[in-house]
Amino acid sequence: GAVVSQHPSWVICKSGTSVKIECRSLDFQATTMFWYRQFPKQSLMLMATSNEGSKATYEQGVEKDKFLINHASLTLSTLTVTSAHPEDSSFYICSARWRGHQETQYFGPGTRLLVL
């Protein structure tokens, strides 16, 4: 149980385009989803916390107008990287937490974004 999927697993796009990444909890209802970014050989950095039906809370230094997060249902959160630039190339990972198991986050497989 507690499986989280992400789509796509990798994407290559041109500079200036927008990219949407989906994060789904497959067998549980996620009360909260988190979005992380990981640059090569670095740690995971939390970008934002997303609660179903409410606005995401962004970490300091993360531009909310550039990284649009929508948590429309208890099983789906999306991250849209708007007007992507090469410096946005990274590994984007989501995680989900479910009611009754508040302290554990289940991570998706990640999405590798390469902006040319």
Next chain:
Amino acid sequence: GQQVMQIPQYQHVQEGEDFTTYCNSSTTLSNIQWYKQRPGGHPVFLIQLVKSGEVKKQKRLTFQFGEAKKNSSLHITATQTTDVGTYFCAGDFGNEKLTFGTGTRLTIIP
């Protein structure tokens, strides 16, 4: 700010040797979690420690949480090639968000 430091950054060991990574927090943690990330993969949850002084074991892995709940360690006995990867600790400061440590990359020399 709330930070979680991890040492060493890299560790190369002969297969069969032991390995330890240490995690230190700037302030008291609500709980600490450990994750393993294989090269090219995503973090996989290993364990969560909640109580002061807690020790948990998973086969060859031993996890400890300090008495002050500010430090933790992961010890692997008799490493195997399957242990290769980066081990991250992640601290919860009571705000239900995880702050990841810098990670320790373990490589095994066969």
